[in-house]
Amino acid sequence: xxxxxxxxxxxxxxxxxxxxxxxxxxxxxxxxxxxxxxxxxxxxxxxxxxxxxxxxxxxxxxxxxxxxxxxxxxxxxxxxxxxxxxxxxxxxxxxxxxxxxxxxxxxxxxxxxxxxxxxxxxxxxxxxxxxxxxxxxxxxxxxxxxxxxxxxxxxxxxxxxxxxxxxxxxxxxxxxxxxxxxxxxxxxxxxxxxxxxxxxxxxxxxxxxxxxxxxxxxxxxxxxxxxxx
Numbered sequence: 001x002x003x004x005x006x007x008x009x010x011x012x013x014x015x016x017x018x019x020x021x022x023x024x025x026x027x028x029x030x031x032x033x034x035x036x037x038x039x040x041x042x043x044x045x046x047x048x049x050x051x052x053x054x055x056x057x058x059x060x061x062x063x064x065x066x067x068x069x070x071x072x073x074x075x076x077x078x079x080x081x082x083x084x085x086x087x088x089x090x091x092x093x094x095x096x097x098x099x100x101x102x103x104x105x106x107x108x109x110x111x112x113x114x115x116x117x118x119x120x121x122x123x124x125x126x127x128x129x130x131x132x133x134x135x136x137x138x139x140x141x142x143x144x145x146x147x148x149x150x151x152x153x154x155x156x157x158x159x160x161x162x163x164x165x166x167x168x169x170x171x172x173x174x175x176x177x178x179x180x181x182x183x184x185x186x187x188x189x190x191x192x193x194x195x196x197x198x199x200x201x202x203x204x205x206x207x208x209x210x211x212x213x214x215x216x217x218x219x220x221x222x223x224x225x226x227x228x229x
Contacts, residue, residue: 015042017081019064020183020194023057028129031136032068035059036083036181036194043083049177049197052115054122067194068109068136070099070180072145074192081191083181087172089143089193090182104142104158104168105195106176108135113178113197119153139195142169177201 016039026033035057038044047056047065055066070089088098111117112135120135121127134151138158141149149155162168172178177199183191 013042013085015083016040017043017079017083017181017183018062019059019079020067020076020081020192021059023059025124026057026066026128026132028133029136031072031133031140033066033128033132034069034194035064036067036196037062037064038083039080046196046198049199050110050114050201051197052113054115055113065113065196067181067196068112068132068139070101070105070139070143070145070193070195072140074190076183076192077185077189079185082184082188083194083196084184085179085196085198086182087174087179089180090190099143100171100173101178101180101195102142102168103170103172103175104162105139106172106178107161108138108154108158109178109195110176110197110201114201117154118157 018037018039019035021035021037022033023035026035036043037059038046047063051065056063057066058064086098088100090098108117112120115122117135119131121131130151134149134153137146137149137151138154140146141155142158158168159165162170177197179196179198181194181196183193185191
C-alpha cells in the first residue's frame, strides 16, 4: 500500500473527477470505453479540445468524454477522484517510475477522440463494444500490458502508420495532443490511469507558438516606433 501512495506535484495540472464509469453499449470485457465525468472547470475544459459528439457521453445529465485505460492490472475502487496530467502511466506493471505514453497509443486515441479513427464503429450497439475491445487491446499491447491481441485491427493500423512495431512503441514525447490522467482515489491511492485529449488537434503547442508570434510582432512594432522617434 505504501508504494501506491504518491505525492501530488504542485506544478502538475490537476482536476476533480466526479465519476469514471462504463456505459452499456460502449464497452466490452474489462477495458474501455470508460466515461470520465469531470467535476470542475479545468476538467470540463478538456471537452472543448476536439472531442466530437460520438465520443462524449452524458452520465446523470453531466457530459463526460470517452477514454481508455493504460493499465490492465489496476482497477477503479471508488471516488471521489483527482486527475493529474502526465506523459506516462504511474505504477501499473512498471512501478513508480512510470510507463511513458507511446506514440502509437497517442495517435490512435487522438483519432478516436475526434471521431476519425478508421474502422471504428461509433454507432452505439453491438459493433461499438467490439471496436472498443480491439482498441483497448491495441493500447494495452503498445504499453506492454499484454502480449497478444484477439483483434489486431487497430494495432496493425498503428504499425502501418509508423512503419514498424518498434516505431509505434516509441515514446510520444508530446507529438500528439494526448496525455495520461494519473487517477487518484481517496487518500491519494493510485487507481487506473486514463487517456485525455489535451489540446485541439493540429495545435500541438496549444496555441503557444501563435501567442509568442504575436508578442514578437508587438515587440517589433514597439521597437520600430521607438527607433523612428
